[in-house]
Amino acid sequence: MRITNAMMTNTYLTNLNRASGKLTQYSQQLASGEAFLRASDDVTAATKSMLVYANLSRVKQYQDSVESAKAILTQTETSITEITNLVSRSYELGLKASNGVYSQSELESIVQELLEIKSEIVHSANTIFANVYIFGGANTTSAPFEIKVEDGKEVLYYNGYSIDELAKEENKEIYEKLIGDHIIHPIGYGENINISVNGIELMGVGEDNTFNILNNLISALRSADSEKIQEYTAQLQNKQDTMLSIQGTLGAKQNRLEYYAARLESDNYNFTVRYGDLTSVDTTELIVKYTAQELVYRAALSSAKYIVLDTLAAYL
Amino acid sequence: MSFKGLQIGLSGLITSQVQITTAGKNVSNANTQGYSRQTVITTPSEFNMGVKYVSTRQIRSYLKDNHFRVENSAYAKASVKADGLATLEDYLAEPSGYSINETLVKFFSAVADLSSDPTSLTARSQVVQTALNMTDAINNIYNKYIKYQSEIDDAIVFDVERINYLASKVSDLNRRIKFYEADGKEMANELRDQRNNFLDEISKYVNISVFENPDGTVRVEIGSRALIDDSGVHELQIVKKPNEIDGERDVSKIVWEDGEEVNITSGEIYGYIELRDGGGLLSSGNTAFGIPYFIDKLNTLARAIAININDLHSSGYTIPNEDNGYTSQTGIDFFAAKDGSSYISAKNITVSDVIIRNYYNIAASDTFVNETNKANNNILTKILDLQEGIDVTVDGVNIGNFHTYITQITSELGTVVSEAKTDLQAHESVLMAVENSRLSEMGVSIDEEMVNLIQFQAAYQAAARLITIINENLEILINRMG
Numbered sequence: 001m002r003i004t005n006a007m008m009t010n011t012y013l014t015n016l017n018r019a020s021g022k023l024t025q026y027s028q029q030l031a032s033g034e035a036f037l038r039a040s041d042d043v044t045a046a047t048k049s050m051l052v053y054a055n056l057s058r059v060k061q062y063q064d065s066v067e068s069a070k071a072i073l074t075q076t077e078t079s080i081t082e083i084t085n086l087v088s089r090s091y092e093l094g095l096k097a098s099n100g101v102y103s104q105s106e107l108e109s110i111v112q113e114l115l116e117i118k119s120e121i122v123h124s125a126n127t128i129f130a131n132v133y134i135f136g137g138a139n140t141t142s143a144p145f146e147i148k149v150e151d152g153k154e155v156l157y158y159n160g161y162s163i164d165e166l167a168k169e170e171n172k173e174i175y176e177k178l179i180g181d182h183i184i185h186p187i188g189y190g191e192n193i194n195i196s197v198n199g200i201e202l203m204g205v206g207e208d209n210t211f212n213i214l215n216n217l218i219s220a221l222r223s224a225d226s227e228k229i230q231e232y233t234a235q236l237q238n239k240q241d242t243m244l245s246i247q248g249t250l251g252a253k254q255n256r257l258e259y260y261a262a263r264l265e266s267d268n269y270n271f272t273v274r275y276g277d278l279t280s281v282d283t284t285e286l287i288v289k290y291t292a293q294e295l296v297y298r299a300a301l302s303s304a305k306y307i308v309l310d311t312l313a314a315y316l
Numbered sequence: 317m318s319f320k321g322l323q324i325g326l327s328g329l330i331t332s333q334v335q336i337t338t339a340g341k342n343v344s345n346a347n348t349q350g351y352s353r354q355t356v357i358t359t360p361s362e363f364n365m366g367v368k369y370v371s372t373r374q375i376r377s378y379l380k381d382n383h384f385r386v387e388n389s390a391y392a393k394a395s396v397k398a399d400g401l402a403t404l405e406d407y408l409a410e411p412s413g414y415s416i417n418e419t420l421v422k423f424f425s426a427v428a429d430l431s432s433d434p435t436s437l438t439a440r441s442q443v444v445q446t447a448l449n450m451t452d453a454i455n456n457i458y459n460k461y462i463k464y465q466s467e468i469d470d471a472i473v474f475d476v477e478r479i480n481y482l483a484s485k486v487s488d489l490n491r492r493i494k495f496y497e498a499d500g501k502e503m504a505n506e507l508r509d510q511r512n513n514f515l516d517e518i519s520k521y522v523n524i525s526v527f528e529n530p531d532g533t534v535r536v537e538i539g540s541r542a543l544i545d546d547s548g549v550h551e552l553q554i555v556k557k558p559n560e561i562d563g564e565r566d567v568s569k570i571v572w573e574d575g576e577e578v579n580i581t582s583g584e585i586y587g588y589i590e591l592r593d594g595g596g597l598l599s600s601g602n603t604a605f606g607i608p609y610f611i612d613k614l615n616t617l618a619r620a621i622a623i624n625i626n627d628l629h630s631s632g633y634t635i636p637n638e639d640n641g642y643t644s645q646t647g648i649d650f651f652a653a654k655d656g657s658s659y660i661s662a663k664n665i666t667v668s669d670v671i672i673r674n675y676y677n678i679a680a681s682d683t684f685v686n687e688t689n690k691a692n693n694n695i696l697t698k699i700l701d702l703q704e705g706i707d708v709t710v711d712g713v714n715i716g717n718f719h720t721y722i723t724q725i726t727s728e729l730g731t732v733v734s735e736a737k738t739d740l741q742a743h744e745s746v747l748m749a750v751e752n753s754r755l756s757e758m759g760v761s762i763d764e765e766m767v768n769l770i771q772f773q774a775a776y777q778a779a780a781r782l783i784t785i786i787n788e789n790l791e792i793l794i795n796r797m798g
Binding site: 001002003004005006007009010011014037038039040041043046047049050051053054057058060061064065068131132138177181182183184185186189190192279311312313316 | 346421424697720722759761764
């Protein structure tokens with residue numbers, strides 16, 4: 001084959017281009033620290049990284065959700081403990097008063113304390129945490145409990161419904177709806193946790209709700225009816241038990257949330273590591289490649305002066 | 317003794333001079349694009365009168381020229397496709413911070429935030445803003461693709477004009493070469509080089525076949541119809557045809573004078589056509605992976621997002637506000653078409669006006685909302701679950717979920733780009749080999765020309781020496797004798 005000058009320069013230029021193209025790619029990767037800029041640089045890694053990225057974001061959403069559920073749960077526990085303590089205290093007071101050895105003025109001071117306790121309980125049941133009324137079910141924007149006076153009698157309203165009325169058969173549907181109403185916290189794909197305790201679960205519905213019992217106890221104390229006092233005190237004990245059992249379920253939910261938090265934490269870690277592996281360059285390997293390529297490029301450059309310039313003309 | 321020897325010497329001198337001049341011409345054109353080296357044809361003179369100059373001919377292979385042109389067309393097509401597809405990939409911008417996937421992730425994060433606090437106006441406005449960012453990102457890519465498609469169409473028109481111009485040049489050269497070579501002796505070397513250069517350039521734009529006639533003219537065909545023949549140039553014409561993408565402006569179709577479509581199968585223009593019209597393997601038109609294919613994918617994505625989220629959203633209830641007459645509403649779409657059309661696509665997807673007017677119109681709750689019945693987040697959690705589903709369907713097709721689908725588009729485009737790049741490299745190597753093989757024959761080797769020069773100079777010296785000797789002999793004969 002005849003070798004002509006144009007052939008040599010053509011071939012040389014093409015090879016030089018390829019060498020510098022590779023060098024540019026390596027230096028770009030080194031400078032940016034990213035293994036690829038476009039999917040076509042490494043289709044498998046790039047598309048995997050996109051899915052891992054979406055998964056990672058989903059895991060973060062679950063983590064946020066679990067964190068906020070945990071915070072609300074902790075506040076719920078605190079408030080329920082407060083309310084339980086208040087109910088226990090009124091039970092003790094009722095027990096004390098039913099001994100029947102107290103004078104009317106002493107009974108009146110017990111009444112005063114019970115009035116105090118009553119408003120404390122309603123206040124606690126309207127606890128706001130992070131702008132959310134935690135005992136309001138889905139209603140997080142306005143105080144769930146409200147005391148209205150009807151026919152000279154105090155009636156407790158929950159989300160606009162009288163809780164006395166809610167126990168009635170005709171209101172069953174509304175009751176079911178209210179008790180099932182809550183903010184869902186997603187904690188995994190298709191997995192939700194209901195951490196909210198409804199105010200009506202706490203207070204009970206119908207005539208023998210905590211609020212009514214306290215009111216009844218107060219009027220019994222005022223009329224010094226020891227039989228009634230004993231009756232209502234016994235009812236308070238039942239309420240106390242209900243609250244303790246609610247506290248028990250909250251503990252179980254707390255454990256479940258801890259378990260999910262730990263699992264999501266490990267998911268987050270795995271996805272983050274995987275994302276890093278997929279998208280960032282192996283610097284050591286790349287530097288070695290870069291150095292080798294630089295050598296090739298320099299060799300190609302210096303060969304130019306022999307290939308391109310030298311002809312027989314120079315030696316004649 | 318006669319003067320015949322002097323004549324022989326003279327013919328040697330003249331021939332060597334012509335040869336030296338030709339070698340000089342070769343050396344000076346060593347780097348001229350498309351120059352084919354020339355050589356002097358000599359023959360022994362009749363009646364023993366020394367050497368006779370016949371002609372200066374170029375050394376060039378018709379076969380290798382044709383081979384080069386076929387590969388040149390293929391390379392130009394591969395180059396246009398690699399460039400064009402890479403541009404599409406750049407516009408898609410996956411994976412990066414400004415991509416659809418990223419805006420989708422941000423949108424769902426905002427929905428998740430709202431889900432933790434469904435009545436928060438701040439969280440609601442975040443949902444609307446991130447949704448708008450996402451629809452903008454989709455609209456933006458669609459618009460860029462359409463703009464790029466029309467740029468490609470313009471490029472086709474420019475190429476056609478260039479082909480017509482080059483064809484007229486070739487036809488002109490045909491005429492001049494025929495005239496120049498009419499006596500059958502000299503070859504129009506330089507004109508032929510020019511014509512070959514023009515033909516090489518045409519082969520960059522479109523697949524051509526070149527046939528040389530005995531009179532030195534060439535006939536040029538595209539898909540077995542003549543572009544250039546004895547009668548001159550049959551110019552390519554542009555007519556309009558409907559765009560492969562519904563509702564976008566008409567594109568150019570290349571036809572002959574009588575309206576028959578030009579059968580283009582390679583070259584830059586074919587690369588452009590594949591990019592412009594390629595609707596994928598299942599399409600009824602061009603089956604390459606071009607802009608219409610990826611627009612179709614974007615449309616599917618936009619529709620999947622809009623239809624699936626709307627389905628859930630329209631079953632939910634809004635929070636009463638001044639916009640809805642303080643009554644909780646249902647049946648409201650989250651996404652709508654910009655132009656009010658009922659068909660949502662990548663071109664027109666946006667957040668519906670109702671939502672933008674009042675953020676409380678985001679229907680988070682699956683039950684009627686009023687004073688006693690507050691908003692829950694059941695609709696939002698269902699929307700969030702779309703992120704992970706594997707059976708999101710749109711227009712009867714299961715697309716997995718939004719993330720897997722956009723990843724699939726990216727992966728397809730990435731694969732097509734990386735294949736196009738590999739293809740380009742392969743064609744580059746082949747073209748270089750063919751070009752080198754052609755240059756090996758027609759190219760100038762300066763070393764060779766130097767050796768030739770030495771040889772021609774030596775021949776000149778020898779011829780001169782002959783003349784001196786004969787001169788001396790004549791002197792002896794004329795002056796010393798007698």
